[in-house]
Amino acid sequence: MRPATVFLLSALIIGSLEAKPNIKNFFSKHFFKDVYGTIDANIKVGDAGKPLILTDLIQQDQIDEAQAAAEVKLDAFLGVKSYAGYLTVDEIYDSNLFFWFFPSQSNFEKDPVILWLQGGPGSPSEYGLFNENGPFFIKDNKLVLRNSSWTTSNSVLYIDQPAGTGFSFTNGGYAENQTKVGEDLYKAIYQFFQLFPNLQPNEFFIAGESYAGKYIPAAAYTILKKNPSDEIKINLKGLAIGNGLTDPKYQVMYADYLIQHGFIDPKSRDALKDFEKQVVESMNNEDWDQASNQIDVELNTINGLTGLSSLYNYLENYSDESDDGIGNLLSREDVRRAIHVGNTDYGDSAVYSYLSSDIPKSVAPLVAELLEHYRILIFNGQLDIMVAYPMTVDYLQNLDFVSAEEYKNAERRKWRYGSDVAGYIKSAGNLTEVLVRNAGHMVPADQPEWALDLINKFTKNNL
Incomplete structure (x- = not known):
């Protein structure tokens, strides 16, 4: 499609929205949900038995038996020690979260424990395990040891969540807000430490990316409130x-960013900024379904205007087809x-549907507290x-937080890894903000x- 046609289409889309109060399903691609592509991991042949739900053993204080189970x-896992199973987080809806835990390869008894959460909504943490930091x-349908694994110096816990994501399952108990996400995660974390x-006693950290920008504060806030009792x-x-x-409200305002990087022209910028005002208006009116659908329209329009195959790394080609390597394994x-x-089904689509209206909502007040x-x-990146x-x-x-003024006036520092400038760091109070180059x-x-160096420096409070 020629650029002029792309712009005309985008202008028609944006211009028509004022007359289209219901824009649901205007586009079929959901960019937050589709960050990682799809993983088809449903069993094809054979019988793998029943899922191992550990909650009963934990509640009966049969800890040795639960750990052994x-x-x-499996030889395919190259001798790497790990534990996996299910933790019940909602008995009414039979909601069970799948976890896969890898003890630190250094000092298991003392090293930090990191919980890794994927985004989505509805993306399984197996993506991070196999493609990022596990x-x-x-490679070629075989497992290969990763030299830069976070498990070289940390114990790492991967959880598929919310219920219905990946191997986690539920009988209708899908999360519709971050309160439910936080409560379920807290129950899983609590049982893990049981x-x-x-x-x-080990220091515990929660890490993740993308839509985990909401999951992580939700889980931490629940811990903050429940820990005392x-x-x-x-x-x-x-x-x-x-x-x-x-x-x-701030993070989906793309127009100025796109023109500064040369991806759109002033005419497209102006049209996009006008549309972004409508998105903010929907947020201010708490019309969350409308705002969520508007964000989808905005991202699909940007995708059409720029012609980029990836909005996740603009220097790379991207395919949202299934991740056959993980799926096959x-x-x-x-x-x-x-x-x-x-034989548990592997899923994610329902999770997104239930949380789609949560996408425009902010958890910034949680972060501030x-x-x-x-x-x-x-x-x-x-x-x-x-x-x-x-x-x-x-x-x-x-962000209205205790060190806000200090952050605004803080000096930016170079972060070096060897002879490379890996990024730039700015700190104030408990906040550390980092730009990672070439990512x-x-x-x-x-x-x-660089990511391993960053997380290790952070857990050691050495950034």
Whole structure:
């Protein structure tokens, strides 16, 4: 399609919205949901048995038995020790979250524990495990050890959530807001530390990317509120949010960013800015369904205007087709038996549907309160359009938190890795903001060594 035709189409789309109060399904592509493509991991042949639900054993204080049952044993995993199974988080709806835990390869008894959450809504954490920071990756349908794994110096816990994501399942108990997300995650985290009581004193961090920019604050806020009264005190020390959508009112304002990078011309910029005013108006009116659909229209229009195949890293080509490597591995009968998921269906679409109206909502007030109690790392890949660095800075510049003025006046520092400038750091109080060079939406995938250096410095409070 010629550029003039693309612009005409976009102008018609934007111009017609004033007369189209109901714009649902205007486009079929959902850019936040489709960040990672799809993983077809449903079992094709054989019988992998039933899922291993550990909650009953944990509640009966049969911890040794639960650990033994959860241990993953399969030669394909190259001798890497891990534990996997299910934790019940909602008995009414039979909601069970799947976890896969990898003890630190250094000092398991003392190293930090990191919970990794993927985005979406509805993206499974197996993507991060195999494609970003786990102990191995997939090459030619075989597992290969990753030198830059976060498990080299941290214990890492991967959870598929909200219920209905990946291997996690529910009988209708889908999350429709971040309160439910936080409550379910808290129940899973609490049971995890019951299952591994020796790790309760270890420093605990929650990390993730993309839509986890909401999940992470939701989980941390729930911990903050429940820790004082619950028997087990979760030793939460910090949050690490990569390219996270947290405050859409600032973070989906793309027009100025796009023209500054040469992706659109002034005419398109002006049309897009006019439309963005409508998006903000919908947010201010708390018309969340409308705002969510408008964001979809905006991103699809940007995709058409720029012609870029990827809004997640504008220097790379991108395909949203299925991730066959992960899908092929996780659909194998022996793998499913080993990680104790049985014949559980692998899904994500329903999760997005239930949380779609949550997309335009802000959790910035949670972040502001959490900064009074925990260290928070906000890092962004330089090449991401979806959750671009300048708009994340806009949200932080407008964040009403205890060190707000200090942040606005803080000096920016170079972050070096060896002889390379890996990025730039700005800190104030408990907040650390980082730009990661030559990386897109998935920083650990694009710059694995730098990402490992960043998370290790953060957990050691050495940024």
